[in-house]
Amino acid sequence: xxxxxxxxxxxxxxxxxxxxxxxxxxxxxxxxxxxxxxxxxxxxxxxxxxxxxxxxxxxxxxxxxxxxxxxxxxxxxxxxxxxxxxxxxxxxxxxxxxxxxxxxxxxxxxxxxxxxxxxxxxxxxxxxxxxxxxxxxxxxxxxxxxxxxxxxxxxxxxxxxxxxxxxxxxxxxxxxxxxxxxxxxxxxxxxxxxxxxxxxxxxxxxxxxxxxxxxxxxxxxxxxxxxxxxxxxxxxxxxxxxxxxxxxxxxxxxxxxxxxxxxxxxxxxxxxxxxxxxxxxxxxxxxxxxxxxxxxxxxxxxxxxxxxxxxxxxxxxxxxxxxxxxxxxxxxxxxxxxxxxxxxxxxxxxxxxxxxxxxxxxxxxxxxxxxxxxxxxxxxxxxxxxxxxxxxxxxxxxxxxxxxxxxxxxxxxxxxxxxxxxxxxxxxxxxxxxxxxxxxxxxxxxxxxxxxxxxxxxxxxxxxxxxxxxxxxxxxxxxxxxxxxxxxxxxxxxxxxxxxxxxxxxxxxxxxxxxxxxxxxxx
Amino acid sequence: xxxxxxxxxxxxxxxxxxxxxxxxxxxxxxxxxxxxxxxxxxxxxxxxxxxxxxxxxxxxxxxxxxxxxxxxxxxxxxxxxxxxxxxxxxxxxxxxxxxxxxxxxxxxxxxxxxxxxxxxxxxxxxxxxxxxxxxxxxxxxxxxxxxxxxxxxxxxxxxxxxxxxxxxxxxxxxxxxxxxxxxxxxxxxxxxxxxxxxxxxxxxxxxxxxxxxxxxxxxxxxxxxxxxxxxxxxxxxxxxxxxxxxxxxxxxxxxxxxxxxxxxxxxxxxxxxxxxxxxxxxxxxxxxxxxxxxxxxxxxxxxxxx
Ligand SMILES: Nc1ncnc2c1ncn2[C@@H]1O[C@H](COP(=O)(O)OP(=O)(O)OP(=O)(O)O)[C@@H](O)[C@H]1O
Ligand SMILES: [Mg+2]
Numbered sequence: 001x002x003x004x005x006x007x008x009x010x011x012x013x014x015x016x017x018x019x020x021x022x023x024x025x026x027x028x029x030x031x032x033x034x035x036x037x038x039x040x041x042x043x044x045x046x047x048x049x050x051x052x053x054x055x056x057x058x059x060x061x062x063x064x065x066x067x068x069x070x071x072x073x074x075x076x077x078x079x080x081x082x083x084x085x086x087x088x089x090x091x092x093x094x095x096x097x098x099x100x101x102x103x104x105x106x107x108x109x110x111x112x113x114x115x116x117x118x119x120x121x122x123x124x125x126x127x128x129x130x131x132x133x134x135x136x137x138x139x140x141x142x143x144x145x146x147x148x149x150x151x152x153x154x155x156x157x158x159x160x161x162x163x164x165x166x167x168x169x170x171x172x173x174x175x176x177x178x179x180x181x182x183x184x185x186x187x188x189x190x191x192x193x194x195x196x197x198x199x200x201x202x203x204x205x206x207x208x209x210x211x212x213x214x215x216x217x218x219x220x221x222x223x224x225x226x227x228x229x230x231x232x233x234x235x236x237x238x239x240x241x242x243x244x245x246x247x248x249x250x251x252x253x254x255x256x257x258x259x260x261x262x263x264x265x266x267x268x269x270x271x272x273x274x275x276x277x278x279x280x281x282x283x284x285x286x287x288x289x290x291x292x293x294x295x296x297x298x299x300x301x302x303x304x305x306x307x308x309x310x311x312x313x314x315x316x317x318x319x320x321x322x323x324x325x326x327x328x329x330x331x332x333x334x335x336x337x338x339x340x341x342x343x344x345x346x347x348x349x350x351x352x353x354x355x356x357x358x359x360x361x362x363x364x365x366x367x368x369x370x371x372x373x374x375x376x377x378x379x380x381x382x383x384x385x386x387x388x389x390x391x392x393x394x395x396x397x398x399x400x401x402x403x404x405x406x407x408x409x410x411x412x413x414x415x416x417x418x419x420x421x422x423x424x425x426x427x428x429x430x431x432x433x434x435x436x437x438x439x440x441x442x443x444x445x446x447x448x449x450x451x452x453x454x455x456x457x458x459x460x461x462x463x464x465x466x467x468x469x470x471x472x473x474x475x476x477x478x479x480x481x482x483x484x485x486x487x488x489x490x491x492x493x494x495x496x497x498x499x500x501x502x503x504x505x506x507x508x509x510x511x512x513x514x515x516x517x518x519x520x521x522x523x
Numbered sequence: 524x525x526x527x528x529x530x531x532x533x534x535x536x537x538x539x540x541x542x543x544x545x546x547x548x549x550x551x552x553x554x555x556x557x558x559x560x561x562x563x564x565x566x567x568x569x570x571x572x573x574x575x576x577x578x579x580x581x582x583x584x585x586x587x588x589x590x591x592x593x594x595x596x597x598x599x600x601x602x603x604x605x606x607x608x609x610x611x612x613x614x615x616x617x618x619x620x621x622x623x624x625x626x627x628x629x630x631x632x633x634x635x636x637x638x639x640x641x642x643x644x645x646x647x648x649x650x651x652x653x654x655x656x657x658x659x660x661x662x663x664x665x666x667x668x669x670x671x672x673x674x675x676x677x678x679x680x681x682x683x684x685x686x687x688x689x690x691x692x693x694x695x696x697x698x699x700x701x702x703x704x705x706x707x708x709x710x711x712x713x714x715x716x717x718x719x720x721x722x723x724x725x726x727x728x729x730x731x732x733x734x735x736x737x738x739x740x741x742x743x744x745x746x747x748x749x750x751x752x753x754x755x756x757x758x759x760x761x762x763x764x765x766x767x768x769x770x771x772x773x774x775x776x777x778x779x780x781x782x783x784x785x786x787x788x789x790x791x792x793x794x795x796x797x798x799x800x801x802x803x804x805x806x807x808x809x810x811x812x813x814x815x816x817x818x819x820x821x822x823x824x825x826x827x828x829x
Contacts, residue, residue, distance in 0.1 A: 066703050086705030102700035104693045106817055114686065115693055116704045121686040146817075276813065358699065359825075409699070 015078035017042050017201040018063065018170055023072035025058055027410070029402030032058040033069070034225040040170070045192060045202045047212045047233060050222035051246050051442040052414025053400040056205050057099050059222075060172045063203070064096040065089040090118060095168030097159045099175045099205075099413050099440065105148035109141055113162045134161045138187030149280065151303035152349055153180055153468070160188065170201045175413065177206060178440050182470075182503070189215055207414070207442050209238040221245060246444040253450050256458050258478045264289040264325075265462035266313075266344070266431040271323040271332075273312055281305040281486045283312065288481060288488060290431060290462040295453065296491055297477030298466045299502050305486040306435065306466055307349065313433050313464070314346045315339040327430055343430035347421050347437065349466075358409035362401065363390040365408050366423055389426070397422035397452075398445070413440040421449055431462040438472060450476050470499045482506055531776050532660045537734060539765075539772030540671040541566070541726035541743075545750035546757075546764045547678045548722025553754055554682070555715040556695035556822035560617025561602055563747025564624020565720050566727035569595040571628040573728025574738050577640050584643045587732035588667065588725055595724020596717050598624060603716045607709055610826035621747070629740050640736035643667065667729050674722075679761045691715060695820030698827040708827060723747065749801055756804060758811075758818040767801070774800045 018040045025033040032055045040046045048056045061067035063074065065083035074081055076092055083089050089096075103112050110127045117126070127143035134141040139157040147155065160176055171192075177185045192202055192215065204216055212219060212233050219231045221244045229244055242250040271286040283305050290296045300306060311317045313324065315336035323332040331339050336346070357365060363386045390404035397418045401411050408416060417440055424432060437453060438446040454476055457463045466483075467473055473480055474494055481491035482505040489505055545562050552559050559565075569591035576590030577583050598620060606616040643665045652662035682688035690711065694701045698708045730742055749771055757763035774797040781793055 065705070086703070088705075090705070098703060102697075102703040104696045104700060105821070106696055107689070107693065111689055115689060115701075115706075121689075 014042070016040060016075070017044075017077060019075040020059075020063070021073045021075070023059065023062060023069050023074075025055075025062060025067065025069050027402075029406065030400075031225045033062070036072070036222070036225075036227055038220055038227070040201045040203060042169075042201055043196050043199045044218060045196050045204060045216045047216035047219035048203060048205050048222065049212065049219055049241065049245050052418070052440075052445055053412040054222040054245075055225040056222060057174055057412060060096065060174050060203065060205065063089070063170075064094055064172060066096075087118060090116075090166055090168075093167075093169035094172065095163040095166045095170070096172040097156075097163050097174060097176050099178075103147045103155055103158060106146060108144050108146055109150075109158050110143035112147055112158060113143075113165060116162050117165060129165065130161060133165060137161070137164060137191045139184065151307060153184070153302040156180055157184070164191070168200065170203065171195065172203045174205045175207070175440055176204075177208065177211060178436075180468075185211070207440065207446070209241050209443065212241065213238065223247060242443045245442065248444075250443055251447045251451070253447060253454065253475055255454055255476065258294050263292045265292050265327055266290040266433075266464065267325045268313070269323060269325070271312060271319065273308060273317060273319060275308055275311075275317070280308055283308050284486045286312075286488045288464075288491065290464050292462055293457055293460050294478040295457045295463045295465055295476055297473035297480040297494075298464065298483050298488070299470060299473055299480055299506055300466070300468070300483035301506055302349070302468060304484050304506075306483060308486070309483065309488075310346075310349065310433065310435055310466065314344075314348070340427075343428075345424040345427050345429040345432045347424050347432075347434040349435040359407055361390075361405050361407055362394070362399075362411075362419060363387045363404040365419075366390040366393065366404075389423075393419060393422040393426055396426070398448070414442050414445060417441050418445055418449065421452075425452060425456060429461055431464070432456070433464045433466070435466045436469075437465060437467065438469075446472075470502060473502075474499065527780075529656060529659050531773070531780060533663065534776040534779075535769055535773040536661070536664055537668050537772070538775045539768040540668045541730050541734065541746055542750050542753060542768035542771055543671040543675055543765060544726035544729065545723045545747060546753045546768055547674060547761060548719035548726075549750055550754045550757070550759060550761060550764055551678065551682075551691065551722075552712075552715045552719035553823060554691045554695045554759060554820055555712045556698060556820050556825065556827070557603075557607070557712050557716050557719075558613050558617065558824045559599065559602055559606075559620070559716060559719055560614055560751065561598065561620025561624065561747075562617075562719075562723050562750050563743055563745065564621035565595045565598045565723035566730070566743045566747045567624040567628035567741070568598045569724025569727030570731035570742060571631045571635075571727075571738075572724070574635055574640070574731040575631065577732045577736075578635060578638060583641055584667070584728075584732040584736070587640075587728045591724040591726075591728025591732075592721040593724065595720040595722070595727065597720070598724070599716050599720020602720075603713050606826065607712050607716065610828055613824050613826070625741060632738050632740055635738035636740070638738055640732055642736035643733045665733055667725075667733050675761060675765055682761060692820070695822055698822050702829055708829070712827075723750075726750070745798065749798065752801060756801070758814050759820065760818065767804070770804065771797050771801050 016039045020036055020038040023033050023036040036059055050056050058067060062069045065085045065088055074083060081092065110123055110130055113130055114121065114123060114126055130141060130143045139161055141157055141161055147158065156176060163171060177188065180188065196202055206212055216233050219233050220227055221229045221231065231241065231244060233241065239250060267289040269287050272283055274282040281304060286309065288296065312319065315334055318335060319332050321330035321333040325331065326339065326342055326344055329342065331342060357368065366389045367386045387404045394401065394404065399415050399419045399422065401415055411419065421434065421437060438449055441449060453463060465473065465477060477494055479491040479493050480497060480502060482489045482502055484506055545566055549559060549562055572594030573587035573591030577587035580586040602616050602620050605611045606613045645663050646666045648662040652658045690706060694706060694708050694711050702708050727743060731738060735742065753764055753767040756767050778793040778796045
């Protein structure tokens with residue numbers, strides 16, 4: 001990706017910053033951590049790798065005091081400690097960016113940050129510091145905005161800045177880049193390298209192996225709750241790292257050629273929408289067409305109208321009937337439930353909250369979106385059918401969990417994503433809209449999900465994928481369009497473009513011919 | 524004209540006082556995600572405890588209020604143990620608490636039926652009460668009414684200006700996230716619920732020892748429910764709650780005067796008027812979906828366990 005960090009010269013001298021021994025954590029259905037050992041030195045950037053459900057997040061939460069281990073010791077700067085809760089961890093100098101955002105939607109950015117800092121309460125002073133620190137680190141933030149109006153990318157920035165302001169000695173980052181733009185990732189890496197050179201230790205979790213290679217000095221690999229090995233990422237290849245993680249070779253995606261049927265299944269015409277939310281992005285005259293059997297990709301940095309476009313497609317916001325047409329029928333005025341009945345399914349951007357109700361079981365979560373499929377009869381729920389549906393989904397998509405009765409929030413991030421995508425696929429849609437399909441999914445499962453989407457499209461389903469990951473879009477899509485500042489460019493076959501061109505467009509540099517903006521815009 | 528208005532406005536402040544106390548207490552509890560439908564019951568328990576304390580001591584109303592607060596808090600403690608520690612359904616627990624409060628207060632209160640207390644004389648604020656008109660409206664009230672306004676300022680300040688206020692809101696918004704960054708969600712909810720109980724108890728004791736210092740069975744007469752409705756009507760904002768309480772208090776006093784002046788409306792209709800007015804306003808206000816959505820504590824009424 002970029003210049004690798006200076007190689008870490010041998011084992012860190014002196015006492016390690018953090019040393020874990022025999023950490024074990026059992027949940028009713030699974031042993032999440034099983035005798036885990038881990039050592040991080042001062043100034044070391046240490047990766048924790050492993051497939052979905054390997055126990056990475058659990059281990060990090062134990063270090064941060066948010067979860068208590070059943071057994072094992074933690075040594076902090078050579079001293080044995082018991083970390084009873086997160087404020088104690090912060091007092092020791094440990095900061096954490098959670099995989100699932102731990103933000104409060106109806107509070108402002110600065111209020112969110114104040115809640116996690118143990119210092120005198122002064123919002124004004126803090127707002128100034130937030131502004132200063134966020135610009136310095138290339139993660140710009142407006143302290144006074146309400147979090148609910150932020151895109152997922154911006155929310156991730158809040159989490160990171162909140163953590164940096166604590167000036168920690170150990171920084172835990174649980175998949176911090178899953179929704180950051182490539183530029184923001186670069187900035188973040190510079191920041192992390194600078195922090196490391198100042199002696200801050202960093203624990204870094206990511207499923208993006210090239211990131212690990214360019215950033216991390218060392219790595220610990222986990223599988224099924226156990227440590228299965230350690231590695232020096234710069235001496236490995238992505239393939240060998242993947243093999244250590246999933247225990248087998250990484251499958252390669254097969255993309256059968258698009259056998260061009262030009263019948264549009266899902267089309268959007270003249271869609272303009274100004275959201276009620278003052279911080280939202282207005283959609284400007286969006287037009288697109290997804291054909292039978294193809295995957296159309298929409299690239300773009302989140303916050304450029306993705307959330308609004310998704311809402312308009314799913315039926316969360318409605319408009320004039322003929323702005324959205326599904327299989328020849330105008331559906332722009334129909335709500336989400338009615339569109340679902342007509343065969344449009346939908347994977348939202350936020351998994352917890354919008355995609356799944358955290359405390360509810362997987363079976364109940366299945367009922368929520370799949371109720372048209374025999375799970376509800378004459379208005380009555382059919383719990384048995386829902387159970388079977390959830391079970392089938394768990395099996396087919398290899399969701400590692402305690403079964404259909406497991407609460408959504410007990411699943412690891414990647415497994416929950418697999419369940420949600422699987423639930424939508426199993427409803428046999430005629431068109432499907434997917435946001436960030438492999439967000440937080442491990443490399444093996446991501447390959448599987450991509451293959452599933454490709455196969456689904458070739459079976460005649462029209463699929464629209466909205467993603468920030470260009471590599472992914474180029475791998476699975478037939479045509480790619482770019483959404484920037486609420487405008488959508490013309491979709492082009494992927495053979496006729498490249499990542500560089502798309503990247504330019506993503507930052508808003510359309511060439512005049514590519515936009516659908518009426519001519520007077522130039523005036 | 525003004526001469527007629529002065530007693531109405533002055534009476535409004537006093538009539539609003541129990542709603543201000545009970546409403547602020549419920550508002551704080553709901554901010555943390557706990558909806559306690561037992562306000563009516565807690566007010567009745569506070570009323571009877573306050574009345575008993577005032578009747579059996581020579582402290583009068585001044586003994587009644589603390590006793591009411593403690594009793595209300597104990598009632599809220601029962602609710603908290605069931606709904607917070609044992610994660611029972613909050614609506615069911617609250618309704619049960621109200622039924623329990625009605626029964627318990629009637630049972631204890633049977634000894635005091637038709638017994639009356641001295642009440643609390645109005646307290647003139649030196650200097651200010653001499654201001655024409657305004658002085659007699661605002662500064663010629665009983666001490667508890669002043670205390671209610673001071674409490675309002677206190678609650679407003681804590682919610683708006685302090686870290687504690689932010690923490691309360693955060694816990695009601697996303698208990699999972701609050702727990703993740705290290706706030707003791709259950710303990711905070713306990714604190715807010717007990718505060719709500721104490722405030723409802725004070726509201727009840729004010730009714731029985733100051734407002735109408737005479738024991739009548741079921742004397743709270745639905746004010747607990749109005750307090751709960753006001754919290755929603757106020758979109759969880761203390762200032763709006765204050766205005767709502769004054770509206771209710773004002774209509775209450777007006778209908779007394781209307782009855783006195785012999786306005787030819789059925790008494791039953793007049794008695795229902797304050798409730799009706801409040802409900803109408805409620806319906807009008809809840810049309811502003813955005814306001815409600817931004818302020819509605821997202822976890823309201825949902826049981827939470829770490
Ligand atoms: N609160 C909980 N209750 C029950 N099981 C849980 C709970 N939290 C985690 N688990 C289980 O523990 C295992 C490890 O989960 P963890 O979140 O640590 O995985 P992970 O390595 O972070 O995966 P991912 O890459 O998908 O984020 C999973 O099987 C998960 O289902
Ligand atoms: Mg995880």
